[in-house]
Amino acid sequence: MKGNQIYPSAPPQELYYAARPPPYSWSPSPPPAQTIPTRPPLETSYKEGEEYEEVQPEPQKIARFRVRPDKKRKRHNPQLYTKRGCTDVFCCFLFLLFTAGWVVVAAIGVMWGDPERLLTPTDSFGRRCGTMRPNSYNYTTRPYLLYFDITKCISYATALGGCQTSQVCVEKCPSEYFSYLQLQSVSPAEFQSKVYSNLYCADNVDKSTITSFPVLRQLVQSKQCISYTVNSAPVLGRCIPQAIIGAADKVNDLQKTNISLDVLRNMFGDDGGMIPQDYQIKGSQVVVGAVVDGETSVLTKMVHDLSKSWWQVLTLIISAGVLAFVWTVIMRLLGSLMIWTSILVLMLGLLGGCGYSWLKWNALVKQGAVDDFSFQPMFSVYFEMPTTWLVVAIILSVMALIFVFILLFVRKQISIAVALIEESSRAIGNMMSTLLFPLFPFALHILVFALWGTITIWVSSSGQENCRRVPYPGALVTNTSSRCDCALSYQDTTCVFVTITKDEDIVFWLQVYNLFAFFWMTCFVAALGDIALAGAFASHYWALDKSKDLPSFPVLRALGRAIRYNMGSLAFGSLIIAIIKIIRVLLEYFEEKFGKSENAIIKNIFLALKCCFWCMEVFFRFLTKNAYIMMAIYGRGFFTSAKDSFFLLSRNIRRTVVVNQVAGLLLFIGKAMITIGMGVVAFFFFSGQWVVEGIPRVDLYYYFVPIVIVVIGSYFIADLFFDVYEMAVDTTFICFLEDSEQNDGSAEKPFFMSRRLQEILGKSNDSTVHPK
Template sequence: MDIEQSCTDIICLILFILYFIGMIAVGIIAFTSGDPRRLVYPTDSNGTICGIDEIAIDKPFLVYFDLTKCSPTKLSCDTPQVCVSECPKKYWFPIPEAEYLDKLNLTVDQIGEPICLDGVDPAMAGFDQEQAIQDNKCAPYVLNSTDVFNRCLPEFIFRVKPDDAFLGQLISIISDSLESASGGVIDEEKIQSGIDFVAGFGGSALVIVEDIRSSWHIILIGIGIGCILCFLWCAIMRFIAGFMVWGSILVLNCLLGAGTALCFFEYRTIRDTETQMEEFRFTLDINYYLRLEKTWLIGAIACGSLFVILLLLTLCLCNRIRIAIALIQEASKSVNAFYSTLFWPLFPFILEMFVIALWALITLYLATATNDEYNLNDLSVIVTNRSIENVQTIICGRAEGVRTIEVLENATDVFCTSNSTYNVSFKYLQFFNLFGFLWLLNFIIGFSHLVLAGTFATYYWTFDKKNIPRVALGGSIWRACRYHLGSIAFGAAIIAIIQFIRILLEYLEVQLKKGKENPVVKYTLKCLKCLFWCLEKFMKFINKNAYIMVAIYGKNFCKSAQKAFFLLMRNIVRVAVVNKITDFLLFLGTLMVTAAIVLIAFFFFAFGQDYAVTSFIATDVINVPSVRYYWVIIFVIAVGTFVVAKLFFGVFDMAVDTLFLCFLEDLERNDGSADRPYFMGKNLMNIVGKKNKLSKEEEW
């Protein structure tokens, strides 16, 4: 159908462009004020960024003095931290070497030197090692370490098979070292807790990163196979849709019927026995409930009710189910006619990833636009009374914020800490950036929907399918960019506002939990969250169909949304049946493709060593990578395949929705006459009892 096109919702497009310019300004402010290197690169106790700041430019790694001070609750290590040029590769303890060489199976060559703060030289004459450790100027022990994201962590936590005996001896020696330095008794359970925290961190997240890095080619191959399966599923949907739907309905009816009969049989069997059951009670023993006749009676009533309801729905909605199947088959034909539509989602997906990355980067820069304040871990030892003479001086901070602090001369276990204060005005910029991110993201999604809707609408409204334009996708992209960006911005703004309100409600709930909770406010927030969740789902449904109408008629967003809404309301039962059957088939497709890839990946990692697997990208044989957590690789492949399947089947879903709306419009606008023929396929016309009054030569 040739519709005269014109630009729609220009004001919304102008507002969108202005807001985007504002986001660019926020990005400039963020990039000039923040420093995300504070989060990426390690920072020592004085706030010096290792490997970045001038005084530590040649010291990119960070060493923690005492890992036993690491707290699982705080997710931090309350111990001095110092930048070093390389992670220590040897051990050192402040106790005689004879006490730990044999226990740890070490040689003299594996014994290193103590690590101290800048300006403290252990080789200096008169150096008091014990006092330096007590004053937190030197580490109480040094372990062979590996650098992970420029943090030096003990090497033993990355071993594929940790040595429990070695770890036990190490904890004992660390305990002896700390006791030697402090002169007190050290709780080994506390040491174990700190070591477990660091080992858990390194043995899971960090090792997983390395596993993924070494298996990236396997992940890509797995996802690639998933793409092929999705492509095949979309291609054969026209042949298997009817079988899948009617087969599932038949199996479900049979299962419910059999379940009803089984429950009634068990109910009568238990009732006819003379065994007296004890009084009803709550228990975790499921066999107790299976011995109760009421359990089977309730099961029989439930299964029987569902069986009757499903049977009646099947009989009453039989014709509508046939329409849904025919639309799915027609959608498969349209997708096969425009294979390029299957690859179209990659373009908006890349744009979405770019927008997410840009938003995250700006958010990161804004989050690091802070002012550093330097202090001590123990404020009680700071001298404020000038009359006290026995004091010592501690210097904290970097060059631009250096601070000299006087503390009691006998103060021990004192070291510098840094704290960042956030500029309140940047919080509002974060909210501004967040809303812009939501608007941009929904704009890309809306653009993708409108382009696909225009393509599949072209397929439907082409009377002779032999005359379908070969570049329908390109034409749809042109119309969307030339005329309808304003309508896309309008619809995206509505969804973005709702999502932004939902995020604000979550933020408000978190803030209120910090104080005393008010039950009225608590439940009001929950009701509002539920309300806006439902509103978002509803508006996404309206938006999607509004974009289809924009693509068909070229009208503005409001008129298109109104037309789509009332058209769907006049056919609400058909809408429900078509949507649910389509959702079921696409869910089944996503599940089967993902499950198949997971199964292939599992057998590859579990038994791949026994078989030669030829690579798709090389002629050599793929070796199963040596990974510690291969189930994580399988999970990554599963997630990647699931995302790809959603992208592929999202195109199919859009095809069904577009053709369905076109079908409803076709029924209302046309009557099959020569002037107003039906554009639907013969199968659909047969189902709804319609036909075109045309000569055989003109039929399609």
Template sequence: MAWLHGDMRKVIYPTDSYGQFCGQKGTPNADKAKLFYFNILHCANPAVLVNLQCPTVQLCVSKCPDRFATYLDTQYHYSRNRSSWDYYTHFCKPDFHNPKKVPSSVRENEWGKTHSHAHTLSDSWTHGLEEPQAPELTGPDGPRRVCSLTCSCQGSRPLCFICVCCEKSYKTQIKSVAQVLREEDCPSMLVPSRPFLQRCFPDFITRNGTLTVANRTDFKDGLGRNRSVLDLKNAANGISSLLEAKEVGMKIVEDYVSSWPWIVISLVVTMVISCLFILLLRFTAGILLWCVIFGVIAAVGYGIWHCYWEFDRLRGEPDSDVSISAMGFHTDIRVYLQLSQTWLIFMVSLVLVELVLVSILVFLRKRLHIAMALLQEGSRAIGYIMSSLFYPIITFLMLAICIAYWAVTAIFLASSGEAVYKVMSAQPNCKYANITCEPQTFSKSRVAAECPGSRCVFVFYGGEDLLHRHIVLLHLWNLLVFLWLANFIAALGQCTLAGTFASYYWALKKPDDIPACPLAASFSRAIRYHTGSLALGALFLSVVQFFRIILEYLDHKLKGPQNAVTRFLLCCLKCCFWCLEHFIRFMNRNAYIMIAVYGKSFCSSARDAFFLLMRNVVRVTVLDKVTDFLLFLGKLLISGSVGVLAFFFFTRRIPFIQEEVPTLNYYWVPLLTVIFGSYLVAHGFFNVYAMCVDTLFLCLCEYSPHCREGVGGGPGDERRLCGPPLLREQCPEKNLHQETTGEEERKTRREEGHGQRGVTENRSAHDVSLDRNEGCCAGNPCWSGG
């Protein structure tokens, strides 16, 4: 619907006061690509400019004005400088009639009177009064009027805009200066401007700390009065900062042009370091983990000693034994640090933390060994399937397409409908302000008569039909679809990687039994068999994210005068939905792994994953936190190291390559780009590694209940050979957890897996490996599934 009713031109091209596009080919405005505001002093709010609701005529022009000028002065000097008048009329309405001829006998005293009376008329007009009658100048030819058309009455001697009007019928066609300016046939003044977002804004330049326009600090407005450039800045408040930001932006672009090869080199170096870091984790995971654990224990121990030392030092000093409750509330934290009770509380807290850490080390050491084994095996798996590290590129491209589709659809929705015009008045007491109007009939309407100086201005595209009455709902639907697609792309990547690493886990001989193209095979299986399951999981997550966005919007709109009950309810709802989103995200991730391994539906896989994780909740907690912490340290280490090297390079602190450093306006531009880009690159690589570890962990949880003696065979049973040797060493000889199901349930699960959907083609990672191993672990329930 958006693509049928929307019009991209409404976004690409500026629109003038008549709803015509500026710069569109095949129209009268084809060579007029800039939008010009007749009197930017009327635009006292920058939001007014952005929304095209400034109460002044907006006209399409071929170029922005480059000089100061006023209508009165240009008219006055018409006989002397015809080119100035021709230049000025480029910014008048197309139907404005120019004077044809000016005799050389124009007298200066007549011009002076005319100019003076024009000021009187303009002053009356700007104060919102009815237009007075034009003055009659006494002369040898009788009365004369100030007008904007050349008089051609017989017996008259035209003095430019001073005419003898001898026919009543001609008097109705004459416009005074006040009427020309009030009806905005021409702008009252021109200000040197430059285009910004295809609109003409004052050319603000700061010189030696002074704001200027065309090297001037003052100018004449349309009434001939001297005005400061600061008035322009106040009228276009915010535009000057945008223009200054544009200058900074141009310098930033120049820096990117000069330094982009070195930025690319830095990102490539980050990719290489990330790959090496992941591959070396098989040798360094244990060392890193134990160093971190003992380092934290040592740091907490030092904190306990320091707190005791401070407590012992303050215990003998006067006024240090006052309790915290007796001190009351103080904004200066140092007051509390002078109390011995404060350091006693710190010391007791750190002692409790130390006891918890030591208890974890003593009682969970076996779980830590499993975590280290999984980290090492994950590094080995990625070493065999290096192509998996580059899958985030595919995810990035698909997300870019998804974002582009959402943005274009939103633009088409916003640009659908007809042009809507509203009354804009400079008078605050105009009761017709902001009501809709028709520009063709506005000049003859009652609104124009009761609100002098008001304009019928284009504001936006819309309407009152069914589509536009529900445009907000369509935008919300577009947002929900975007979230759904984005989460589906993420789910597809997780399922693809899970299937890839599951084929590694269940391969008997590595790397011989690993499929030739495990990543491509897993991707094709996910697309062919699991699209519906992935879409369902993505939908659940998208709905929760959608409601979170709605709550954030409501919280933003309701800030300010709201009672405590409203704030409490919003806070509770936001907290609940945050927890729900993270829970669904965690469950979806594990459900996608089960889908890739067994090929079952989303609900069945989510149920199996949930009960499997609940039976191994301690393992899950330890592995999740250990993996997250190590990968976070790795990302900080890589991005920080590359950032330090980039800092020394761009600041010319490396002697032997100083000549290669490009000249930059801001060295922090490429530096921040390198740091941020390095972190994103490392994050993409380590996400693959985390998915690998999670997949191996779930496979291990499925394997461990059946690798003990007495279940399906003795210690020499062939099923004990399934999985990598390093992980088989972590498999206990006795049941590590209480199984909630018996052999009958496992048999039922095998039957469900084989008969699911009634289609024998629905294959999983197990089936691919099973074909290659010819019966290895054929009786293991872990291998069942269709």
């Protein structure tokens, strides 16, 4: 709106004198005359001693003035500002400046990077496996890349600074388990044989010079030769440990041979951690199950299955979306029944288990059964002892007793939670656009992820080619060799490619900046989606007449207000979450980079720090989400909104806990039912056990592939729908708390809550004003 005109979220002009809290929506047509109290004269509507600013209205336009807050009651009685302004402007400029810095990082990556270096397997010197470069190297017979220690490749250190281990191009991947410690006590002939057949070293290492174990150990410790090998298979040009989990025949073969890294460690030692354990290898596999089967790989068969079943998969995922929508309608109609039924089932389960345990204990005591809690090979034996059932009975009895007391004390809060859920369903039903809005932030999330991934690839592949001049073709490069332009190395036989050089520290901090930008952007997009939905649902709650006072396009209006006035506050809130996230990543990075310390104190410090920052992230997510809701209602800055929402919920802590738990239970039931249901349908259909007339049967190599995709897609779609529902419940709850604290049901301060909520609280409006 322009000038000082009242913002669309303001209430009908006639209600300024009937209620102090924010009705939040504006209708061009006033409510019926009989429902609006008579407007008192202007001079008698203000308290004596208070200052007010009044602007004369333009002809045939609504009056423009500002309702100022009562400073003494501001903390516990926030009032509506009809005129909004930009909040946290500094954070908005900081966000834009940081985004410009992200563009600079991307430009540096494009300037110095080459994604081909990552897409094509490349050794530690930047030479591409399976290719050749005239006058420099010929790796056409060495197409596979071997990592000296693959356990260092799957960690945060890899994401930020690359794979922290040496890499060489090889003709074929290792086919057996080997540790260099096996060679410390073998004959010279066997030593040389094993060196040539099992040992992999950098190209500058001449294996003929490795004549003793001390020489070999020095090369291993200097990272010039590999310390161990495992049975591997080529995957995308990389040698990856063979998949042993999920392949029964391979597990049996390994058990028969009894050969593994753990066996080698027990036989020959690990030389101070140079040889990893089997669980570290299993935890570092990038691709599991990539085993060649004839001429067709598993991956190829999976792609074939998806190409044949894609439309059935898409149909089932769309069906999950329809079911999620239907579930929201069911929660509106049967939410109360579902909640109380769940509580009743849980109560009956506790009482039934309690009674059965006491009866079982009594029967065993009468039979003269004895207790013997020494080690028993069969676990079921413990359930033939009376003490076991006594412990179970006591635990269930205590749980049932606690549950009964909880029901007695929070029965009213549960009724409020059910009513709020039904009111949220009503809001969604009146504003169906809220169910489609999540597609907008989802598209932005995909865009941010694509930008981050692209920049990560370019920055990771950055580096400068280093070429040296040699006196004649085939001569070795020495420290005194002069530099030459690598562009000439393809024609000039004396200009030889040596390696790719880059500043690892610069690359690391560029990746940290890029990752932090990713966190900040994703949190900002999520915040933008939250405040848009919160504004829409708040406009529904604060509309006295839901059929007339709702603004048109409520989600778009709320989104527009957020972009115009609250960009800085959204950037501020998302910045807090992003900082915590990057700290957690750096903790993982330094723990991985410097190795798992054997010092118990250091281990506990890292564990405590990670736990602490995880708790901080959970808390600030909760705080910022409620701050966005208050921001959508009042348009205040982040600190004020966070403070008001925090103290509002603190003053109503019992209601807050109950509503969150009840709503969470109901939403969990919905997600689980939809995901499990679609998974069962997909299983029976793709396995051929359920034949639908008119739909041809799909013959697949692995029917679990489309089933997994259907389950993941169904959960994702259900999560999108229920995230909207969760925001509706949270917004309605905060509006309800504001309404119940600020109003008393009088003509001057009417309640905006539904009549059922008024009945639960034992309150009601005067006959002059009734919310609809």
